[in-house]
Amino acid sequence: MRARLVTAFTALAALCMICFAVGIGGELAASRTRGLVIERVQDAHRFGVLAATDPAHLCEEAQRYRDGTGNGVLVRAADDTVLCAVGMDGQDERVRAATQARHWLELPRSLYPWNTEPMLVAQPIGTPPQAGGVVVIAVSTSVTRTQILVRWTQLACGTATALLVFSGLALLVSGWILRPVSGLLREVDALTSTLPAHRVPPRRPPMSGGPPEILQLAAGVESVTRAVAALAAAERRHVVDTAHSLRNPLAALAVRLQALQPMLAADRAADTFVSVVSEVDRLTELLDGLLASAVADAEEGERTGADAASPAGCDAVRVAADRVAAWHAAFVRADLTLTFEPLVDAARANLPGSVLAQILDVALSNSARYAGAGASTTVSVDREAESVVVAVADTGVGVSPEEIDLLTTRFFRGAAAASGGSGLGLPIAATLAAQHDGLLFVESAQPHGLVVTVSLPAADLTSG
Template identity: 45%
Template sequence: MRRRLLVALTVFAAIAVLAFAVPLSLTIATSRTQQLVLARSGDADRFANLADDAVTAGDSRALADEVSRYHELYGENVLVVDARGTPAVNAGADVTDPGVVAAVAAARRNQRPHAVDKLTPWGAPTMLVARPVGTGVQVNGAVVIEASTARARADIGRAWVVIVVGGVVAMTLFMLLAVTLSRWVLRPLAALSHAVEELTAALPKPRADTVAPVSIAGRHGGPPEMRALAGSFDAMAFAVADSADAQRQLVADTAHAMRNPLAALTIRLDSLEPAIPESAASTFRGAGAEVDRLTALLDGLLSLAVAETPAAFDAVRSAADDRYCDAVQVVADRFDAWCSAFAAADQELRVAPSPAHADVAVAADVLAQILDVPLSNSSRYAGRGAHTELAVATEPGWVAVTVRDDGAGVRPGEIDKLTTRFFRGSSAPAGGSGLGLPIAAALTQARGGTLTVEAIHPHGLAIGVRLPAAVDR
């Protein structure tokens, strides 16, 4: 990846430098060429005026003296011809040179001068500048200057050297920047890949019967560094998922295996009850209560392990229709089932006005199991005189069932912890395992829904269960 990144940045830098250097070089060459042409054109026009005056006066000595001084001063050849094309003044020009002959002929025909080619450091050593003598109606001869391009080409060459040196310096700076940038980008990537590899090596190896999913690198490819990181991440994710599954399976197996010894222990304790003296009866009843609490705790762990393994639910679903139910009907059933418990706790349970029906993509027994948790908590912890309400609401694609009470509630700092395993509110009385809401949350999430816990002002608690609505059947 570093090589590709460096190549890409280098190509980009080269394009940027060339896009600046090439137009600048051409502009300098064009400007210097135009400067030379304008200067020699002015000299040719001056000689043409002097030649026209010489024709009018019939004396060409002033013209000859001016041409001679120009030739000595600049070292450039000058040719002046009369109307018949005969050389009138010649300062070093070769009258047989085809270029000179063509320039003279064009000027005598009063043709528009051709555009001069852009000068380059390796261009021609001279350039011809021709002007007609006289007006456009009457041409009395021509002037040709064989201008030297040495100085102009030298100026262009020096400017181009400066541009090349500047371009090389810019490319060097770009390369250093590209190397620094590539290291800055790839160093944390390499460190992350190494850290993921170390973490993966420390995780338990996946079981032999586990089928690994298709890797990210196998699906998308990419540079070697990215493929290595993707491979390490895939291995880590696979190992973590397998470890989580193994952990849930261990919890489920342990809870299931311990239920039989606890059941046997309960039977033995029941058989020992007649033989327990009155002085030890309270201790014996306490031991029985602890066994019952431990049994309930194992049942909760087993339920939580099953709730966190969606595949376990798929194995026990018998028919496709069992995955759908009417939330309004389930709420009515739970109201009937819990009325007596709330009445015994000196509380009131009611159902808020609801729609005629609200089908959810959840089995009726699962939704009932989810709702039993907040209903049980309300009846146990809301306090005497509390009012609990069951409400069903629908929205596009979703059905929400809420259990809210105006009881004692919990402290604000404990709201977000209520779905944490084994957490119990500080105001909750003795009893309970702290697994009810985590189990309900796991059951809800396993079916694509969410469970939320919110405080009610001025006091109370609301448990919201939001589940996907069932499609039309």
């Protein structure tokens, strides 16, 4: 691929340089031609003045001019009489055309090294149309053509040198560009070779166009992506299947333990029984969290019918008020204060009400469990630009700064966390918010406590 890239870069550079060189060469030839014509026009003007003032010495001066420059001179009077002809044939068609024009001729075309025909420069004697004749000079162009050829050769050498330098730079730059691509291609090839064959289906239809190495890299990346997606889906299915498989035996175990309770005497066995039941309840809660996490991680197209039935979103104020009312009794039992402070009358969030209720249940459950007796919790709803912001803030013990960023990590439980809990609540809530283009933040409150904030896109108030 490096050779193809260098070839393409060099060909493009060569095309650009050749175009520039051709333009510069043409302008160089035109400039040399203009300079030559201006010089010869001045000579013709001098002979015209001489013909009008001293015609006796005209031919003598023309011969000296011929010997010094190699240029022919023809002077014709107004009555078509040839006053002087040195090195030129007055009957030549080109010469007669020049003498009969009796006015300034157009600038001749640019000279090129292969133009061997002499150039004719005509200058009227006097002022047209009352000109007293015309002077025609047959200009030898050999010196000028040699000069143009030398400059063209220099230009070609400079262009070739620049092209060689550019080719070297293209070789270095292409190597620098393609080095990580080559390394990535090797890594992807090594990775795809370890994937099961059934997880690397061929691309249909295959990509077309582009370097073969890039196409190979794209196919490898696609295979790895599909394999990773398949593994993630298999992991979710495995979690769901495992949780379902364990939940029924745990439920049966809990029932049997409850049946044993009346048979136990009020001694140390009863304490052990309570501990066992507590652990069974905690394991059940952990399995429920795994199930909820697997559902939350499902792809967008796998959402439940209830979610799909609420395309217009929900009223966040109403949903928050319902959840505050539902949790009020639990907060009273925990010796906590729960209040609701809507900062707007209505705020329509672009997600189903059931999802927002689930996110709020997680935040309120954590506050009721970990804030501590005597603390107060406030639920607020506000509208900020194009977002609806719902916050659950408490004045409890809070979390240490080292642990605050880990609260949305699965299975993480703070050092001061009470018994119970699976460490899945906030991660599930964050996943649910992200699925609906929202964000969930966990921050420390001042002077103490915790604030869980979820920012969601606002729905169009006119829809629904």
